[in-house]
Amino acid sequence: MVEHDFHQQTQSLVKLVVLVCLLFLSASISVEARIRHYQWEVKYEYKSPDCFKKPSISINGKTPGPTIVAQQGDTVVVEVKNSLLTENLAIHWHGIRQIGTPWADGTEGVTQCPIVPGDTFIYKFVVDRAGTYLYHAHYGMQRQAGLQGMMRVSLPDGVLEPFSYDHDRSILLTDWYHKSTYEQATGLASLPFSWVGEPQSILIHGRGRFNCSIPTIDPTLCNATNPQCTPYSMTVVPGKTYRLRIGSLTALSALSFEIEGHNMTVVEADGHYVEPFVVKNLFIYSGETYSVLIKADQDPTRNYWASTKVVSRNNTTPNGLGIFNYYPNHPRRYPPTVPPSGPRWDDVAPRMAQSVAIKSHRDFIHAPPLTSDRVIVMLNTQNRVNGYVRWSVNNVSFNMPHTPYLIALKHNLLHAFEQTPPPDNYDQKNYDIFNIAPNVNATTSNSIYRLKFNTTVDIILQNANTMNLNNSETHPWHLHGHDFWVMGYGNGKFNQSIDPKNYNFVNPIMKNTIPVHPYGWTALRFRADNPGVWAFHCHIESHFFMGMGVVFEEGIEKVGKLPTSIMGCGESKRFHRP
Numbered sequence: 001m002v003e004h005d006f007h008q009q010t011q012s013l014v015k016l017v018v019l020v021c022l023l024f025l026s027a028s029i030s031v032e033a034r035i036r037h038y039q040w041e042v043k044y045e046y047k048s049p050d051c052f053k054k055p056s057i058s059i060n061g062k063t064p065g066p067t068i069v070a071q072q073g074d075t076v077v078v079e080v081k082n083s084l085l086t087e088n089l090a091i092h093w094h095g096i097r098q099i100g101t102p103w104a105d106g107t108e109g110v111t112q113c114p115i116v117p118g119d120t121f122i123y124k125f126v127v128d129r130a131g132t133y134l135y136h137a138h139y140g141m142q143r144q145a146g147l148q149g150m151m152r153v154s155l156p157d158g159v160l161e162p163f164s165y166d167h168d169r170s171i172l173l174t175d176w177y178h179k180s181t182y183e184q185a186t187g188l189a190s191l192p193f194s195w196v197g198e199p200q201s202i203l204i205h206g207r208g209r210f211n212c213s214i215p216t217i218d219p220t221l222c223n224a225t226n227p228q229c230t231p232y233s234m235t236v237v238p239g240k241t242y243r244l245r246i247g248s249l250t251a252l253s254a255l256s257f258e259i260e261g262h263n264m265t266v267v268e269a270d271g272h273y274v275e276p277f278v279v280k281n282l283f284i285y286s287g288e289t290y291s292v293l294i295k296a297d298q299d300p301t302r303n304y305w306a307s308t309k310v311v312s313r314n315n316t317t318p319n320g321l322g323i324f325n326y327y328p329n330h331p332r333r334y335p336p337t338v339p340p341s342g343p344r345w346d347d348v349a350p351r352m353a354q355s356v357a358i359k360s361h362r363d364f365i366h367a368p369p370l371t372s373d374r375v376i377v378m379l380n381t382q383n384r385v386n387g388y389v390r391w392s393v394n395n396v397s398f399n400m401p402h403t404p405y406l407i408a409l410k411h412n413l414l415h416a417f418e419q420t421p422p423p424d425n426y427d428q429k430n431y432d433i434f435n436i437a438p439n440v441n442a443t444t445s446n447s448i449y450r451l452k453f454n455t456t457v458d459i460i461l462q463n464a465n466t467m468n469l470n471n472s473e474t475h476p477w478h479l480h481g482h483d484f485w486v487m488g489y490g491n492g493k494f495n496q497s498i499d500p501k502n503y504n505f506v507n508p509i510m511k512n513t514i515p516v517h518p519y520g521w522t523a524l525r526f527r528a529d530n531p532g533v534w535a536f537h538c539h540i541e542s543h544f545f546m547g548m549g550v551v552f553e554e555g556i557e558k559v560g561k562l563p564t565s566i567m568g569c570g571e572s573k574r575f576h577r578p
């Protein structure tokens with residue numbers, strides 16, 4: 001009897017040990033499988049994405065950089081080596097909320113010190129929601145030198161999308177200047193002011209075609225036969241349906257994208273499912289992502305144009321052209337037709353109509369809070385400060401401090417930036433948004449909005465006239481660390497006592513980037529529930545450089561111990577122990 005018991009006990013002990021070992025093994029296997037490790041070297045290289053040769057910033061030799069592919073819940077680790085020789089660096093993971101890792105947001109001056117030449121910095125964060133996202137440089141105007149790419153996060157195994165398709169493809173749309181970032185930034189920060197002008201080309205996934213035969217172009221710099229500028233071609237099999245993930249990281253341009261002869265069904269925006277709707281052309285602003293479904297259901301004996309046109313500015317940039325290639329036609333065979341001319345650049349109505357049409361998918365509605373605790377109205381204006389042309393919010397033009405806010409706030413270095421908070425409103429009674437402001441003087445400041453943790457905040461983006469007569473621009477605003485509900489859009493001046501009554505409480509889409517249309521307003525709502533310090537800014541590279549942004553702090557006391565790797569600049573030098 002005793003012996004039998006002993007035998008049983010030994011058996012159960014062995015079973016337990018085996019079970020624990022198996023559990024341990026499977027845990028370590030699954031943990032290992034869930035880390036996506038990337039090693040990137042960032043450096044300048046000559047590239048000719050539109051046939052014109054220019055020093056461009058590449059990642060492992062490529063611009064756009066590699067697409068990060070991960071699954072919901074994975075940890076992404078990117079080891080970034082700065083080989084730019086004489087230039088600092090920081091990379092932002094656009095659309096990733098960085099819950100619990102605010103120091104990994106990659107915003108120089110806000111969440112980290114820049115990565116100095118020769119250094120390697122490790123970004124580590126969890127991708128907590130499936131969808132289409134972006135990454136790009138967030139230091140000065142470095143993004144538009146080519147440091148940008150896409151991220152694709154798939155659903156957990158066994159979870160289905162609310163739509164079906166045969167193949168998944170991604171393209172990044174960008175605009176491209178021949179002048180260096182330095183020449184551009186110097187002009188913007190100089191007296192007299194020198195504007196960057198319109199981009200020379202539109203690139204479809206890093207490929208465009210500048211006209212090298214223009215007589216003023218140095219023929220040694222522009223080579224129409226360079227294989228780097230063969231047009232982008234996407235091969236499709238007749239009858240199949242394609243999910244095309246489209247991201248825009250233009251420096252300046254608002255775009256209209258279309259595929260000749262094919263409708264597109266919009267199904268995703270900034271990582272959220274959209275109640276499907278059909279468009280002929282998709283308007284997309286810098287910092288936005290969309291997924292569209294396209295069925296290859298046209299005459300399969302030929303190819304079709306993919307065309308990208310600049311809208312919202314009276315521009316000189318030729319349409320960016322690619323090839324929608326029906327297999328087995330040759331992928332570089334030009335379509336037999338004239339490329340589509342696209343919508344009129346100055347027609348705001350269809351752009352507003354698309355913005356309004358983007359609603360949450362009926363099965364994925366996140367209901368917004370019914371009331372908000374604070375309303376911040378943000379007047380968007382172009383101004384002069386001491387003669388310099390700037391952009392500002394409520395007459396305050398933003399500049400970056402030398403000590404990143406996250407470090408300054410966490411370590412109580414409150415003299416590291418101005419403490420008087422920026423205004424929550426502008427002089428709504430007297431300000432005429434339709435005319436050049438009589439007094440366009442503004443101040444510059446690096447003060448920030450401090451939000452009460454876990455409160456609901458409304459932001460009203462109010463557009464206005466620029467310093468040029470009869471001119472108001474489109475500004476795509478991007479919020480770091482959060483998604484917001486899009487509560488409504490309107491033309492003209494926002495009316496606090498009427499317009500909130502028409503907010504969409506039924507099925508508002510959640511996004512991280514949103515346009516404010518010319519002379520219009522856009523209302524968004526978010527929960528200040530992500531401890532950290534977060535930038536909110538116009539995603540036009542030159543506009544943010546000229547002061548068009550703000551910074552929010554929330555729950556700083558809840559932020560965990562900051563990694564010393566983000567430190568080493570300004571007042572944070574003393575905490576830096578490499």
Ligand SMILES: O=C1O[C@H]([C@@H](O)CO)C(O)=C1O
Binds near residue numbers: 466467543
């Ligand atoms: O910031 C800008 O400056 C120019 C122009 O307004 C200056 O004349 C322009 O088009 C912008 O978007």
